[in-house]
Every structure is written in structure tokens, then in C-alpha cells.
Amino acid sequence: MLRALGLFLLLGGTLRADVAVLKGGARVAGRIVEKTDHYEVTTDGVLRTYLEDEVERIVGSPKEFLGDADRLVDEARAEYTKALGLSSPAEQNAVLKGAIAKVAQAREAYGTALDLFPEDGALGKQIMIIMQLMRLLRERVHLDETRLPGSAAPLSRPAAPTVVKADDALTTLLDASKRSDPARRAAALASFRTQHGDFAVAAVLYLSQPEPTGAAAKAVQDYFDKPWLRQAMNAPGHLEAAKAIAAQGAGRDALLPFAIVHLVGAAQEPDVEKTAKSLGLLVQNGIIGTPEGHAVRDLTNWIAHGDFDLAVLAFVNEYRSIDTPAVRFVWSYALLRLVQAKKRGFDRPVSAYDTVKISLAGGPDHIAALEKSIKAVAVCNVCAGEGRFRCTNCHGKKETKFYCQRCKGSGHTVSSLGAKLVCPPCRGTGIDRIVKCEKCKNGYVDCRQCDKPRPAPSMDDIVGAAPCAVCEGRGMAFRSAALPCRACLGLGARLIPKADPSKVLP
Incomplete structure (x- = not known):
């Protein structure tokens, strides 16, 4: 919970005691001080003022913004x-x-x-x-139509064990001497990349890495010499x-990778979870995967539904300990996506x-280009x-109006008999004098932190995606199965930095 509060303090700045609800519907949170004819609101060390007739009300509790939320839950x-x-399934989906x-x-x-009252621990807990309830619901729905257009479909559970296609690529994979031939290995790799199915993925992952040596090489070949990949296999x-x-x-x-394929093929056999655990894998909602894979899958699911803040919150509270490039990249x-939607805090994704x-290869250059792209269009915080x-x-x-000191700006005084009288000094206006503002020229002062106005960027201004x-x-x-793609680090898209479109992941 402290991590959650830390996150929202990071995004929101100072602790906010109150919220000024403006008549136009906008909400301004900060330390609020009521003056004679206006309110002073200090947020992130910046003072802003709002006249009384601009403010609809001051809210001191988050309950006013919750409405029927608890009943809905x-x-x-x-x-x-x-x-x-x-x-x-159709009836289940509807419900x-x-x-x-x-x-x-x-x-x-x-x-x-929570965005307006980040110091409220009860909000963070709720x-x-x-989040947990939303996960349960989305995992159960048979066709989740709440995902954003263009997002990838969720992982599917196979209806039958994986079928291995017998061809020259498989022959090369199973034979150590053929795998050591660069030309044969490259041909097998190219062939597997054209095939569909989880076994082909496992073969690509294996052949893309250097061949094991020593005791590891013997153990690998012992596995390939077994009949498992040469014949049709059932779940046991x-x-x-x-x-x-x-x-x-x-x-x-x-x-x-092959162990993952076998566990997927084992389906509901006894000891699947126990065997997965012995391999450092997890089974969540029937899906086999690495801890990294499940973390990335959860984060990308939040992103796919447009819940960018919940993706960030999930990382802070649940996945920070899974410190891998893929998890941090997503x-x-x-x-x-969160700060672009909020139009503030662009230094945070850079960090x-x-x-x-x-x-x-090319990874550090890609990250540098992404950071450069954000900085190039970021607006002043x-x-x-x-x-x-x-x-x-x-x-x-x-x-600037200087209010009459005699009537305190009311425009009238009260006689000893209780009668309301027009204030003589200000003639009932309540104003002593009006002078041209000496601190500004046109009602505004320039920001000292930036050099010129700049519109908040769209995502297309920062990065493209394919x-x-x-x-x-x-x-x-x-x-x-949940194992992040090495090419996109689990995001499902190749990001194209606008500052340098050539700097993409290989």
C-alpha cells in the first residue's frame, strides 16, 4: 500500500488536503486558503488563484467522488x-x-x-x-470485448496436445552433428519460423541460442535422443x-522451451503444477508460464483495456521484484501512456x-531514442x-481592486440603531480604488521553467507502433504459454521512436 501511495504521490506531487471544484467542472487539488474574494490553491509548489464566483465548492473528503462505487462492487x-x-457460455458472458x-x-x-486524495490509504486498498475482482471477471469471460481495438487476443488453452511436424528441420534439431553445421542450423531455424505452433516456437528459441557445451550438451542430446519428439504423444x-x-x-x-510445450500438452494431468514449479514455472488460471511472463501478460492486459494507471500500480505493488528488462519495458x-493521457509528468517515463x-544488439540505442522522443515534445510540468x-x-x-476599509468591501455600514446605510467613502461600491496591476501586463505572467507555450503531445507525436x-x-x-517475446519484450508491438525511427529493436 505504501508503494501505491508513493506512486500516486509521484504522479500527483504534494499531499493534497482539499479539492476546488470549479463551475466549469474542472477540479484543482492542493493546499487551499480562503481569502476575501478568492481562493489560493498551492499544488506542487505552484500558487494559483480562483475568484469566488469561479469556484462551485470546496471538497475536503474523497467520499463525494465515489458515488455508488461500493454498491457497484x-x-x-x-x-x-x-x-x-x-x-x-453465452449466459455466463452476459452476466x-x-x-x-x-x-x-x-x-x-x-x-x-485517489488521484485527488493520494494520502488516503483506504482508497488505495479498495x-x-x-483490480483483483476485474482480473477474475476478465479471466472468466469467454470473449472479452472490453479490450482496446487493435490489441492482441489473450492466450488460449490448447484443445489437444501439440503435434510435431516431421521434416528436415526436425531432423536437424534432433541431430547434434547437423545442428553444429551453420548452414543446416540456419535452414532449420528459417523453416521453424514459418511454422505455426508452440513446438516450432520452442525450436526457434533453442536454435537461436549458442549450442550448450560440456555436461549441458550431453543432457540436451539425451533428451533429443528420446522418442518424445519422434512420435505422436498423449497428455501423460x-x-x-x-x-x-x-x-x-x-x-x-x-x-x-520444450518443457513448456510438454506441460501445455499435459493439460490437466496430475502433477502439472508440481512439475512446473520444479522448473521455475507457474500455472495461473490454467496458463503455464515464467514469473516474468505472467507479470508481462498482466501488465499488457491492463494496457489493452486502457487501464494504464492500473498497469503502473500493478508493477509498483506486485511486480517490482521481477526485475527483468521485459517487465520494466512494459x-x-x-x-x-498514463502521463500522455494526463498531459503531465513526462519526466517519469523517461526515468x-x-x-x-x-x-x-541495438537495445540501448532504442531506449535512448525513446527517451529522446519523449523529451522532444514533453510539456512543462x-x-x-x-x-x-x-x-x-x-x-x-x-x-487590482482595493476594498474599502470602512465597510470591508460590503458597500454599507450599520448605524447604532441597526439601520443599513450606504458607505460614504466608497459610495456603496465596497471598493476604495482600482489600479492597474503592477505585476503583469495582460493578466498573465510568463512561466520561468520553460521558454514558450507547447501543446500536449499525442502518442503519435512520441512513438509509432506496429x-x-x-x-x-x-x-x-x-x-x-506465458513467455515474453524476445523481439518486442512482451509488448506485442514494435515501437518506432519519432526522434529516430531507425532505432528499433532488432
């Missing part, structure tokens, strides 16, 4: 339970989609409240509960093969990308790109 829970008891819509409304209300046979790889010492890491992208250490502030002395009126051809936009190397 309770109703969604009940509908989830109801859906579990339905046998028809689950209704529940998802209610949770989305509640999540929006709590997100707004957001985490809402796949589990037996996965257990054999798990029992390996040397060579086990090199064979991990988190950085979620943070970029996030700076923590992504990619060893792939202080003035939000306007290049100026409304004058806090005249409140944008270009003149579906990853290697994983076909899934973000995962396998179709039925």
Missing part, C-alpha cells in the same frame, strides 16, 4: 458468483460483461478519488480489491517428458525507460505547456 461480486453457476461494466465504473470513481507422455527435463541438472535451462510504456537494461500563469495578484483581471511480426502481436512467444 458488491453487485459485481454477486454477479460473478451467479455466473459460476451457469452452464451456458460477466455486466459485472465488468459495473467494476469499471467503480474503478473510475476510485481512481479519480483499488487493489477492485508430455508430462513424462516435462518431468524428465525437470530432473536434468545441466542442460535444463536450454530445454526449458511498465515504462504503461507509464508513458523509467532509463532503468531498462537491454542486452540485445509547472505550467502544463501554457507557457504562462494567470496573475495571482489581479487574478487575470489586469487590475504489431510484432515475430509473435504476431501476442506479446508472448508461445500461443498457449
